[in-house]
Amino acid sequence: MGFVTIPNKDDDGHIEHIYREKTDKRILKKNPWRDYRLHVTVFVLVIIAELIGTIEIPLSKDISITIMPLIYTIILGLAFYLAKPIKWIQRKQARIAEGAMMLFIGVLIAKLAVSSGQSISLIFDMGPALILQELGHLATILVLPIALLLGFKKEAIGMTNSIGREPNVAVVVDKFGFDSPESRGVFAIFIIGTVIGTIFISFLVTFSLSFLPLHPYAFAMASGVGSASMNAAAIGPTLAAFPGMETQIEAFAGFSNLLSFCVGIYIVIFVALPLTEKMYNWLEPKIGRDSIMPKKEDE
Amino acid sequence: MPDFIDGSENVSVHGIFNWILLLAIFSVIVVIGNFIGYQHPISDSLVGMAILSLITLAGVWMERYLPFNISSIIYISVMGIVLAFPGMPTSEILLYYVSKVELLSIVTVFLAYVGIGMGKSWDEFKALGWRAIIITILVIASTYLGSAFVAHVILVMTGVPA
Structure with a gap:
C-alpha cells in the first residue's frame, strides 16, 4: 500500500489546497483541451447515457429503484479505461480527466451555490439542522469495532475517523506521518472510495429513499458528505424522488457540502480523530484480532 | 517537484487560457446533454453554462492571485450565493439562465470524467x-x-x- 501517491502536506503545507495542486499539476503544464480523444469519448458517453435516460425498476407497487444517466457515465468511463481494445483512453487521459475534474467541480459548486443564494432565507431557517447534521458524520466511528474484528490494528484509526477523502487523508498523514499504519488505513479508504464511492453512494441513496421515511431535506443535507463527486452522485436520486423541490434540495445539498468542506475538517481534527483513538485504545485489547496486515516484505 | 506547484510561476496567461478552453469544452458537452435529456433550448443553457463557468474561472483565479489562504470552492460558493441573492440586481437574469441548465446534466458529464479518472486507481484498488x-x-x-x-x-x- 506504500506506493499509493497522494498529495501530501509537504507540497504546500495547507490541507485546503489539495485541489489546487492537482489542478495545477495536470492542467497548467499541459494543454489538456488538446486531448480531443478524451473529450470526444466523454461526449459520446454522455449522449449514450442521456439517450438511455432514467430507468425505473419497480420492486413493489410503492417502491421502485431509479437508475440514472449519471450511473451509466461513471461505469462506462471506468469500463472504457479498463477495456483493453480502447487504446485511446489510457493513464495519460485518466490523469488529464482527473485534473479537468478538479476544475469542473467549480461549475457544479457554482450551480449549487446559485440555488443556495436563491433560497438563502430557507437556509437560515434550517440552520440548526444544517449545522448539527455535520456531527452525524461522526457515525463512521461506529465502524471501528468491525474493523478490529476483521483484523485491522492501528489502520482502523485511519480508516474509520471520517469518509477518507483528500482533506481527511491530509489530516491523518499530518498527524501520524506518511509511513504510519494510520496513514495506510486512510489511503486504503481513499483509493477504494475513489473507485467505488460514487457508484456505491448512488445506490445507497436510492435504497435509503425507498426504505427510510425521512424528511426530504434530511436526504438533501446528508448528500453533502464532503466529496464533490459523491455529493453529485447522491443528489441525483434525491432530486428524482422529490419532484418539484429541486431548488430546495440543491440548496441544502450544496450548502451542506460547503459546510462539510469548511467546518467538517475541524470536526475531524478536534473531535473525530481523538474520539477514534480513544475508542481504539478502549476496544483494541477487548476485541482486537491478530493483525492481518502483511509483514513488510520487499516490494 | 515542489517548484512545480509553487503558485507564482504557474499563474500565467497560458494557464488561464487552458482553464477557459476546458470550461468551454465542458459547457458544450453539458449543454448538448441537457438538450437531449431535458429539451432545454441550447442557446439559453449555453448562456447559463457561460455564467457558471465565469464564476468558476473567477473563483479559481482568486484562489491563486489573492493573498488569502482560501480555497476556490469557498470563493465560488460565496459568489454564487451573493449573485443569486433575492433582491440583487443580478439575481433575476442569473436565475433565468442558470435554471435552464439542469444540475443532473452537469453531474452526468462531470461523473464521466470522474469515471475515466478513477481508472487510474484501479490497480491499487485491486491490491x-x-x-x-x-x-x-x-x-x-x-x-x-x-x-x-x-x-x-x-x-x-x-x-x-x-
Whole structure:
C-alpha cells in the first residue's frame, strides 16, 4: 500500500489546497483541451447515457429503484479505461480527466451555490439542522469495532475517523506521518472510495429513499458528505424522488457540502480523530484480532 | 517537484487560457446533454453554462492571485450565493439562465470524467483486500445515514413540515 501517491502536506503545507495542486499539476503544464480523444469519448458517453435516460425498476407497487444517466457515465468511463481494445483512453487521459475534474467541480459548486443564494432565507431557517447534521458524520466511528474484528490494528484509526477523502487523508498523514499504519488505513479508504464511492453512494441513496421515511431535506443535507463527486452522485436520486423541490434540495445539498468542506475538517481534527483513538485504545485489547496486515516484505 | 506547484510561476496567461478552453469544452458537452435529456433550448443553457463557468474561472483565479489562504470552492460558493441573492440586481437574469441548465446534466458529464479518472486507481484498488472494501462501504454508509438521521431528528423537533 506504500506506493499509493497522494498529495501530501509537504507540497504546500495547507490541507485546503489539495485541489489546487492537482489542478495545477495536470492542467497548467499541459494543454489538456488538446486531448480531443478524451473529450470526444466523454461526449459520446454522455449522449449514450442521456439517450438511455432514467430507468425505473419497480420492486413493489410503492417502491421502485431509479437508475440514472449519471450511473451509466461513471461505469462506462471506468469500463472504457479498463477495456483493453480502447487504446485511446489510457493513464495519460485518466490523469488529464482527473485534473479537468478538479476544475469542473467549480461549475457544479457554482450551480449549487446559485440555488443556495436563491433560497438563502430557507437556509437560515434550517440552520440548526444544517449545522448539527455535520456531527452525524461522526457515525463512521461506529465502524471501528468491525474493523478490529476483521483484523485491522492501528489502520482502523485511519480508516474509520471520517469518509477518507483528500482533506481527511491530509489530516491523518499530518498527524501520524506518511509511513504510519494510520496513514495506510486512510489511503486504503481513499483509493477504494475513489473507485467505488460514487457508484456505491448512488445506490445507497436510492435504497435509503425507498426504505427510510425521512424528511426530504434530511436526504438533501446528508448528500453533502464532503466529496464533490459523491455529493453529485447522491443528489441525483434525491432530486428524482422529490419532484418539484429541486431548488430546495440543491440548496441544502450544496450548502451542506460547503459546510462539510469548511467546518467538517475541524470536526475531524478536534473531535473525530481523538474520539477514534480513544475508542481504539478502549476496544483494541477487548476485541482486537491478530493483525492481518502483511509483514513488510520487499516490494 | 515542489517548484512545480509553487503558485507564482504557474499563474500565467497560458494557464488561464487552458482553464477557459476546458470550461468551454465542458459547457458544450453539458449543454448538448441537457438538450437531449431535458429539451432545454441550447442557446439559453449555453448562456447559463457561460455564467457558471465565469464564476468558476473567477473563483479559481482568486484562489491563486489573492493573498488569502482560501480555497476556490469557498470563493465560488460565496459568489454564487451573493449573485443569486433575492433582491440583487443580478439575481433575476442569473436565475433565468442558470435554471435552464439542469444540475443532473452537469453531474452526468462531470461523473464521466470522474469515471475515466478513477481508472487510474484501479490497480491499487485491486491490491487492497476485501476487508478494506467492506470497511469503506460501511464508512460511506454510516457517514451518509448518520447525517441523514441527525438532520431528520432536528427537522422533526423544530417542526419543519415535509
